Amino acid sequence: MRLTRYYIPTLKESPSEAEVVSHKILLRAGMIRKLTSGIYNYLPLGLRSVNKVANIVREEMNRAGALEVLLPMVQPGDLWKETGRWDFYGKELLRLSDRHGRDYCLGPTHEEVITDLVRGEVRSYKQLPLNLYQIQTKFRDEIRPRFGLMRGREFIMKDAYSFDKDEAGAEESYRAMYEAYSRAFKRIGLKFRAVRADSGAIGGDFSHEFMVLAETGEDTIAVCQDESCGYAANLEKAAVRDTGSDCPAQTAVPAPEEISTPKAHTVDEVCTLLHVAPSALVKTLLFDADGEAVAALVRGDRELNDVKLRNLLGANELNMASPEQVQAWTGAPVGFAGPVNLKVKRVFADNELRLDQGWITGANKADAHLKNVHLGRDAAIERFADLRVITPEDACPECGGRIEFWKGIEVGHVFKLGLKYSKAMNATFLDENGKDQTMVMGCYGIGVSRIVASAIEQNNDENGAVFPPSIAPFEVCLMALGGKDQDVTDKAEELYALLSDAGVDVLYDDRNERPGVKFNDADLIGYPMQLVLGGKGLKNGIIEAKDRRTGERAELALDDFLNNFNTWRDGIWRAWGLK
RNA sequence: CGGGGCGUGGCGCAGACCGGUAGCGCGCCUGCUUUGGGAGCAGGAUGCCGGGGGUUCAAAUCCCUCCGCCCCGACCA
Helix, strand or coil: HHHHHHCCCCCCCCCCCCCCCCHHHHCCCCEEEEEECCCEEEEEEHHHHHHHHHHHHHHHHCCCCCCCCCCCCCCEHHHHHHHHHHHCCCCCEEEEEEECCCCCEEEECHHHHHHHHHHCCCCCCCCCEEEEEEEEEEEECCCEEHHHHHHECCCCCCEEEEEEHHHHHHHHHHHHHHHHHHHHHHHHHCEEEEECCCHHHCCCEEEEEEEEECCCCCCCEEECCCCCCCCEEEEECCCCCCCCCCCCCCCCCCCEEEEEEECCCCCCHHHHHHHHEEEEEHEEEEEEEEEEEEEEECCCCEEECCHHHHHHHHCCCCEEEHHHHHHHHHCEEECCCCCCCCCCEEEEEEEHHHHCCCCCEEEECCCEEEEEEEEHCCCCEEEECCCCCCCCCCCCCCCCCEEEEEEEEEEEEEEEECHHHHHHCCCCCCCCCCEEEECCEEEEEHHHHHHHHHHHHHHEECCEEEEEEEEEECCCEEEEEEECHHHHHHHHHHHHHHHHHHHCEEEEEECCCHHHHHHHHHHCCCCCCCEEEEEEHHHHCCCEEEEEECCCEEECCCHHHHHHHHHHHHHHHHCCCCC
16 A cells, blocks of 8 residues: 555544553554544544454454344334343443334344344254354444544444353353354464453353453453463452451450541541551441342441442442442441441451451441451451452462552453353254253453554554554555655655565555654554665665564665565564564 | 533634634645755635624633544443
């Protein structure tokens, strides 16, 4: 492609709307433009990268035996009512109605549609397993879209759905997708990690997330430092190793005693007032779980993991209690709740609170706390459980080794769904014995457009993006610095033809611009390879080749140029770990 | 949805407190020169100052209202 016939509107300054580096670079490099909040136009250059990612994903899905389909983006509300998600999915589901007043939604995911399709088609066990996928635009009405392509409302996603005749088959399908994902991300050139995750509202038995490791990631993952263990989990999933001792009913802890704590309704305020550490306190958090009052207790310096609480309760909706509810349940304003004589029936406590000691808790009375509270003796705890968020000081839940926190961006997610949708939608088949059986499902997503943003988050410097050669909008940028030197221009034209004919994905910067302009644009866009032909080089029979990532420059002899280029190019791919 | 900020040529911004009919840099167009890290000179185009309503002789500027965008939080397969 010649630049003068292409369209790459680079910007010198980054638009004020962009905060994170990938967003800034995508805008400045002329790859995307915003239409409205969380919704972007893909310009020619941006689309090239998106397509390259999509093609790698497509190849790996095909290799794994999945079949590509294309499902509608507009979906009938009735299907969503059938699975109950019309009510439970929430406001992220953009709903609309047609001229007849019938309900529709824009597809944020396609379990309903695919299950409806397959239940109407598949009759026999002989047609299973079946894995169908698509690469398509999704719409999720995020409360707060941000960071450009990282969290848009409309985005491009690959989603796959597997149907098996039994659990064993479903596990095999899951494993195949896990492998395909690992291969795809490796080929794309991303540093990533597969971690255990909560399956969340989509439901199902177990799941893994594929996280691109980047400092700017929105997610945190806990990773075991013992490589033979290999434990890695999303923070909301990571189990906390239970070190709590048993909690005998009777102990030597003195009886609870009320202490005055005027106006101290936060952990910090109580600690300051009483000169104690936050770890001496117990926080009592009150929730409305599907309409039922629930209390959850964690140590003062800990954070409750509400996903764990939700899973423990099997609740659909879990909301912090309102100040009015707190007043009604505790008889005190917010900040003085405690487990002793609490009017809430269901009280759960984090494992480490089983320690045989007295805690400081709220007294369910304004401006008062209790000390010497022994949970086993003084409170009615329904159950001690793992309720808190893991910290870097905790041990690996699997091997007891050291764990570290890393930042990541979720680019893929695999779920084993089990019977959740097939049962709700009656997707059955006849088995070998002619008996009706419910299909066992899995679903698997990759954020295609998000991968482009993550690749930039992971690979950039002060000059711009540093694309892996696998997904760069163009692999090579050829620049001629001849000015009016016709010999240089002629030679550049010749090299461009040579490269193009050889099938190299090359962009030829044939603009009549000064060298600095070309260099800066090439660095900004982040083509992994730059070829620079100057007058002096031409005289000496060489062309300069620059590796965008390392900045290393090589001189390629113009004699036998194509071979020299290919050798150099192979080296770049290898250095990226892509060959 | 709560808190904060911002809407002025394509992009980045000034002007607003103190009302007088819009400016700077970059980009864009034309010509000449220039060509190894964002060139120089000369000439030129581009604004319903987010929308609506008000106050005033006069509004980018003051008041009301709506809309949009960004950030933090809540939220989130």
